[in-house]
């Protein structure tokens with residue numbers, strides 16, 4: 627790739643997304659917008675240290691692994707974004723203020739400061755768009771086959787934000803349509819010892835999200851977004867536990883809906 631080319635990813639770099647269990651037959655389509663922490667080689671690490679690139683601000687720790695385990699348990703298709711949210715956030719409207727951050731909490735992301743339109747466009751074209759196109763293709767195919775579908779968007783959140791400890795173990799998030807979320811909340815509340823956030827620590831909005839509003843709401847699909855606290859899914863034992871919980875509860879919730 628030469629210097630004047632607009633291309634971002636070289637041919638030997640990871641693809642923008644990974645599909646796991648591609649032929650899964652479950653109604654669930656499980657997606658993780660912030661699963662990955664690759665940086666295109668051409669961007670270096672955007673001026674960040676190794677530690678910053680491994681921290682929560684670069685990706686949703688544990689989320690991708692939990693998705694794959696749920697997918698395996700339920701025979702569900704899983705689509706994971708492979709590149710760091712700091713390259714371009716795949717859960718934000720492209721061109722919006724939070725799509726490509728130059729400040730993440732208190733960390734300056736120097737490689738994102740003063741970015742030209744051309745460079746923003748390359749990130750959109752090569753990372754954001756292929757990921758969302760793949761989700762759209764999967765949903766189109768199911769619609770054509772009249773196959774029931776529910777969209778499950780999985781994230782993980784940091785246990786401490788700025789200086790506030792977050793006590794929830796898990797959050798169930800929604801925007802205009804709270805049907806799936808409501809049933810899942812009821813089921814989670816019945817589990818022993820769980821602190822469950824109802825639209826906490828975040829809620830889904832058009833300004834702060836893309837995946838649920840565009841793929842879930844606009845298509846009128848059943849959907850829910852999950853936020854799992856990162857320290858609970860950092861290791862494999864935790865990932866297995868949380869995947870088993872959702873592999874048990876998601877079908878129960880969906881059955882009650884339909």
Ligand SMILES: [Zn+2]
Nearest residue numbers: 660686781782
């Ligand atoms: Zn996330």
